[in-house]
Amino acid sequence: MKFQGKVLNWNDDKGFGFVEPNGGGQRAFVHIKAFKPRTRRPVNGEVIVYELVHENNNRYKAENIQFARDLKNLNKRSKAKSASNFGGVFTIIFCAVVLLSTFSGKLPAIVVGLYIVMSVITFTAYAIDKSAAQNDRWRTQESTLHMLSLIGGWPGAFFAQKKLRHKSSKKEFKRVYWVTVVLNLAGFFWLHTGKGINFIDNVISPLLNV
Template identity: 55%
Template sequence: MRMQGKILNWHDDKGFGFVDPLTGGQRAFVHIKSFISRARRPVNGDVIHYELVQESHHRYKAECIQFADDVQTAKPQRYLSNNHHAQKTHSKRTLEALLTGLFCAFILIFSLIGSLPLILAGAFIVMSTVTFVAYGIDKSAAESGRWRTKESTLHVFAFLCGWPGAFVAQRLLRHKSSKHEFQSFYKVTVALNVAGIVFLFTETGRTFLNQIVLPWLANA
């Protein structure tokens, strides 16, 4: 729902505040990252156009925010730009979801036929579940003001075969999906996992797996 409202309680040092609709309705959370253009910083009293998005616990946030004067002066060009950006983002997320699904299918199939140890598929399933739950707990804590889970902990879970669960949590829960620095580290955990699987298909990797890893697991 596209709405028009006025910014209030803006904390410029923290980059967030709230917006009240001009015609009355739900107050929504505003974050600096939700502005389409960051050519200038918002201040209290600025009139903005925004999409009202309902989150969990009946809370609302503003997305795709534009200053009212920007809308009036460059509406046709901005609409085309936003539409192109939305299509590009949708295509990127679809590709990421497809590649994640193919990776999980690859691990499962090759574990079932014996090319990879079955315990590896079990590790991905268990750790992905643990990681998804950890994301859910952290999102709930963020919304209620409770103690947060460290980002380093989420990255460790992702690295330890839990990154598919992290991917699903980021998309379904809309948590940690837009923070650039966090996403950079997350992608590193994905790359390391993929590289590790590729390594296991090399002669050195098979020797390492059969002579070191599996005997260690058997004696653990």
């Protein structure tokens, strides 16, 4: 069973101290060798996660100790990785659907071209904005990046966030980004409806024939 508590009376020279569990309970002995992995040394007041072991002398010691802060960061990275993997698979599936719709004749090739061109432009916009942020230059407005995603550049935006590590940790930006993805997908699937097909025949196709 895992417990969480604060380190007390830590003697860094001797490498031991005690831990008081949160909410009260059995105080336990803490030794530096019980930290797994031993990445750094604790300080008084630091929160740790540990297993409680009852020794033969009726005393308690903490084993398999980890820093609570490290565990929290590890969980965040794990969730971010899972979200990134899902986004990657989702984007690949969408690209496959676009190609299938084009090759089956349901959509004109211009739709594929639009997504490719807008994705390249959007990826480039992210790269420029990251460079500007690093060199304290004029930044690209977030509304511009979202507009590029909305009109077809969201696959490029996704890969820019992943590869360039830009705008990938800003929660509010990510929420708006996924709204643009949903809206763009709604428009994409609308093109497969009767009204969408008429729009392609009466608006897009004549433009291609100009």
